[in-house]
Structure formats: structure tokens, C-alpha cells
Amino acid sequence: MTLHPAIIALLAGALAVNALVLYAAWHALAILRHWDPNSGSERQLQLERRTYLVSTLLGNAFLFEILSLALLVFVADRLHLQINGAMCAVGTFNANAWGYPALLLKVFNVLGAGLWLTLNFADSRAYDYPLVRVKNRLLLLLALPVSLETLALWYFFRNLKGDVITSCCGSLFSAGGNQVAADLAGLPPLPTALLFYLLLLLTIAFGVLFLRGHGKGQIFTIFATLTFSVGIAALISVFGPIFYELPHHHCPFCILQSEYLHVGYLLYTALFTGVLAGLGCGVLSPFRNRPSLHNFIPRLQRYLTIICLLSYALFALAVTLRFLISDFQLFS
Structure with missing residues (x-):
């Protein structure tokens, strides 16, 4: 091929x-x-x-x-x-x-x-x-x-x-398997979803504090990275089945296909944009006091923080709207 x-x-x-x-x-x-x-x-x-x-x-x-x-x-x-x-x-x-x-x-x-x-x-x-x-x-x-x-x-x-x-996705991302994919698929839906939303709120909170000059970029970066990691896990264990309207379908790639309007590309783009911006904000923090960059880096960090928050908000909005408009009940 x-x-x-x-x-x-x-x-x-x-x-x-x-x-x-x-x-x-x-x-x-x-x-x-x-x-x-x-x-x-x-x-x-x-x-x-x-x-x-x-x-x-x-x-x-x-x-x-x-x-x-x-x-x-x-x-x-x-x-x-x-x-x-x-x-x-x-x-x-x-x-x-x-x-x-x-x-x-x-x-x-x-x-x-x-x-x-x-x-x-x-x-x-x-x-x-x-x-x-x-x-x-x-x-x-x-x-x-x-x-x-x-x-x-x-x-x-x-x-x-x-x-x-x-092997197809149904056999790999099955809660009864013994691989990492099966472990992600087998995460309890409600606690995983609550953990994602909690980390998202903490990321937003520390991001707003950082934008107002009351927080540290490294702390915001830590929570942005955790939100990305748990977001991927939640997409597999919780949000994926909601989009598929199938309780045992946990594939992270089927959501990219036309049957689901290629919405997976939007979700993954939002997550990766968010984590790249969040990591960028943290990696710049040690150099804020360099004489030639002390004006530019804080301004760049503000832009990166806003991009990160907007990206994660877009992801959360997309999965939450899907949950609200769908008749499928994963948590019942």
C-alpha cells in the first residue's frame, strides 16, 4: 500500500x-x-x-x-x-x-x-x-x-x-478486555464525566486568575494538561457512546466518520489546540523576567491562555450539547 x-x-x-x-x-x-x-x-x-x-x-x-x-x-x-x-x-x-x-x-x-x-x-x-x-x-x-x-x-x-x-474497534475497546484500550473503555461513565468537568472548571478558574495577574502559569499548565488527558479518556468512555448512542461502543476513531458528521475532527482539534496552548503558556513562564522579553512574554501568555480556555470550552460545549439533545441515556 x-x-x-x-x-x-x-x-x-x-x-x-x-x-x-x-x-x-x-x-x-x-x-x-x-x-x-x-x-x-x-x-x-x-x-x-x-x-x-x-x-x-x-x-x-x-x-x-x-x-x-x-x-x-x-x-x-x-x-x-x-x-x-x-x-x-x-x-x-x-x-x-x-x-x-x-x-x-x-x-x-x-x-x-x-x-x-x-x-x-x-x-x-x-x-x-x-x-x-x-x-x-x-x-x-x-x-x-x-x-x-x-x-x-x-x-x-x-x-x-x-x-x-x-481486530475491529469493538473487540479492542471493550470493557471486558485486558489492554489499555479496554481499561479506558471500562472507566465508570459518571465519575469520569464529573472528573472532566471538575478539571475543566479548575482550568478555567486558574486561567482567569492568571489573566488577572493573580496566578502562576505553571499551575494553569498542569490543570490544562490534566484536562486534556481526562478529556481523551472521557471521550472514549463517556462522550463517545453518547455520540454513537450505543452504550458499548467506545471507539475513539469512528467518531471521525461521515455517519457522525466528522465531529471527531472538531473535538480532537479543540483538545490538541487547548493542550498546545496550555503547555506553551507554562514553558514560557521561567523566562518572563528576561530583559528583552519582559513585555512580550506576558502578552503572549495571555493570548495562549485565552486560546486554551476557548478550545476547551468548545470541546465541552460540543459534547454537552450532544448529551442534552440526545434521547440516549448513558447514566440511567
């Missing part, structure tokens, strides 16, 4: 991103060793020009990395029609041993890319590149998982066979 146009696009993009990250990581080593903003030497001038070039290339590469998560899920959902036993993207990812590692590495790298883009955006607004060492250290940490993701994607698509019988 590697000749499928969408697969070719994904693999070509992954190879390009990997090549740019490795190229940038090589230059990051030199920057970390020799960077001296107080020096006017020829080497420092070369490093500054190289930093600008690498940042521009990586900005485009990591933006594609974030967008390609949706493309990967979309491709997996469409390929299920060609795989025996698959009913959605779950069956595609489960068709060989590389599917879910590729997906999890993609998610991890998307979060890392979002953090790097946030740091780079703030760094580019200062005259003295105060975050250059921080963002290059993060880049070195991301080089290995990006390379592993590329390998996992290659082996996943290379070994994807249409004549292999795979």
Missing part, C-alpha cells in the same frame, strides 16, 4: 521533517558550544545567521509535523476499507505491530513541536536571542523521537497488507 498517494505524502513529509531536524540538530551542537551573544567575532555572526536559517526551516517542518497528525488519522480511517476486519482507523493501526507506536510517537512529537514553535516565536521577538540555548536543547531532545517516528511510519505502511485479518 506504499504507493497510495496519501501514504507517499506522509512518508515524504516525514522524511523531509526528519532530515531538517537532524540537519538543525547538527548545527544546534555548534550553537550550544560556541554561542556568545556578547561577542562580536566572525564565528558569532555566522552562528546568528545560521540560527535564523535553522529556525525558519524548523518552523515550517514542525508546522507540517503538527498538521500531519490529522493526515495520518485521516489516511488510516480511509484505508480500513481495504483491510479485512477493520471498521475504522483502529483496525488499520492494529493491522501490524508498527501502527500504534507510529501514532503515539506522532502525538509526542506534535506536543514537542508545539513547545519548540512557542519558544522560537518568543525568541524571534527579542533582539538578543535569549532563548536560543533553550530551544536548541529541546531540539536535540526531539531529534531521536522524530527519527523513530519516521522509521515506525515506514515499517507500518510497508507492512500494511490488505489480506491480513485485523
